[in-house]
Amino acid sequence: MAVTSKTAPAAVSRPSTTAEKPPNKYKQAFPQYAAVSPFFILFAIFGAFPVLFSIWISFHSWDGIGQMKWVGLEQYHYLLSDATFWKTIGNTLLIWVLSTVPMLLLALVIANALHNATRLRTFYRIAYFIPNVTSVVAITLVFGSIFSNNFGLLNAFLRSIGVGEVQWLTSPWGIKIAIATIVTWRWVGYNAIIYLAGLQAISADVYEAAKVDGASPRQTFWRITVPMMRPVILFTAVTSTIGGLQIFTESRVLFGDTSSIGGPGDAGLTIVSYLYQSAFIKNQFGYGAAVGWALFVLIVLFSIINWRLIGGNDDERLTRRAARRVERRIAAQNAKREAADVR
């Protein structure tokens, strides 16, 4: 790390004996600043500025071309009383739960099986990961045909085993299940690979010790595997929450050829679909920007909830509290002893 303090240019420009004026450390670090600058310049133009600009836009009524009209907080007022907006939050959260819960549970099961398998490991990993690199558009088209009401494979199967057909792509629940299935299919393997890395990071000694102590497999799983996997589970929970709240492509492509982008009854209209619809189909840029901010608030909110639920802080806090209690007791004892000594 200390390598930087003696960079070449300074040594060349002045002899090492002239120590009267220390070289300017900012000037000296110019190459490093230049190296990290592309990201910050691009972020300033395409990240930070748009974020600030979107606050400004959300205070206006604007179709993207004509005059911007200042409306203050009206967009947000409207947002809070907009039944469609609340519906999109409900839709998004339902799809998120319907996809994330089975996705992470299945990933845990698969990771466990992968962890124990000694053969075909590479084959399994690649086979499980392929869905994740496949384009959402293409795969949504495939699932769209599988779930198709009249000609879909799934309904053909249900018919053949004597169960009635389900109107997957026209009923509110069917639509959500179809979208959640696509999301689950794409991300189970990805999460399983990450859980597998987490499982492999737990040292065998810990399990050995548990075995010696006579712990049952269930105890081992809940007392050792799950706590030690906490950071990894938190990572997958946070990423799938952020991803889940931003679902768009699946519902957009599934109902691409219908008049409403959220499908019949807007049952598949997600928050991002609504943002897209408001800004880029209805040309209500101000309202679209406001929906963007609502999405941001939701993501922050749910990330905090995840953190609180799964994050390891509780244990640390308890340990710290216990340590403080011990310290206080020792201090009290010392004080008592000192008092006794004085006497």
Next chain:
Amino acid sequence: MSVERIRTAVGHIVLMFGVLVSLFPFYWMVVMASNTTPDIFSYPPKLLIGSHLFENMGKVLDNIDFFGSMLLTLIASLGVTVLVLFFDSLAAFAFAKYEFPGRNVLFGVLLATFMIPAQLSLVPQFVTLAEFGWIGSLKALIIPGAANAFGIFWMRQYAKGAIPDELISAAKVDGAGFFRQYLTVGLPVLRPGLAFLGIFTFINVWNDYLWPLIVMTDPNRLTLQVALDQLNGIYGTDYSMVMAGALMSVIPLIGVFLIGARSFIADLAAGAMKF
């Protein structure tokens, strides 16, 4: 021993079933792309690969400028990938291996940008690019994504462990400046990390849908994903043709993935463990 063996067998059965579920949609894509639409709509449905694949692919080529879209997508994906690899590795090299005033603050800002969802700035980004006159051009697809926080973060973790300080000191003694140190010491060591970040970036840009949907407004210059969606929107009733298009759009990407799949998956998992 036999209990162990049964457990192993059960594990493999579970895994194989998962593999079937994982790969079935691809098989079904081929089945639909190789049969005629009336065949697909019949009951009971055809479950085997048919003989109309090339006929359906030909129809795709007749209806949309498939290769034009593919070329456009390829240029955008390669362009972003090359720029990301250069800018991200250069920044990561500086962050990982050099002390400079404000380094930790700058890196903290970089990490904070993770929290901002891309959709938040969708509207103003569009407005900004329209102001630049970039809407509909390749610049809109390439420039905004030319450097990203994830890549810098990931490459920095990689560079920290992979590049020995002694090598940098030696290069300095030889009179090499910062950029030369990056080229001669940094890049060769970072090559495996670059392979991962390259595949990751390429796949993401190739598959992106929302951004190109918004900025590529010229119907003659669409990326593959948007063109495919449009094919479905216009000729949605011709299932077998749409599926042939989907198949054609998916194959090159799976090829890219399979080239580096083994180390790619390992690197991705290792990256997630560092968060």
